[in-house]
Amino acid sequence: MVDVTWDASKSKDVAGYNVYRGPNGVTWTKINSGLIAATDYDDSTVANGTTYYYSATTVNIYGEESKKTASVKVSVPE
Numbered sequence: 560m561v562d563v564t565w566d567a568s569k570s571k572d573v574a575g576y577n578v579y580r581g582p583n584g585v586t587w588t589k590i591n592s593g594l595i596a597a598t599d600y601d602d603s604t605v606a607n608g609t610t611y612y613y614s615a616t617t618v619n620i621y622g623e624e625s626k627k628t629a630s631v632k633v634s635v636p637e
Contacts, residue, residue, distance in 0.1 A: 561602040576616065578615050580612065611632075
């Protein structure tokens, strides 16, 4: 499992967050099914011996999504 955390948005109109995962920091797939209220996410769908990149976005109450945060590289041990 990978525990992903990020800093809370300073915006007052935050509805929640989305978390993205990718194999290379360029190609992204949203991995949460609904908006996340907290600033952490447990990714239990990882494979051992695989490297992933994670990024998060903020979604405001109008449904507008921010740019992705800087990506974080995580290597899951064998």
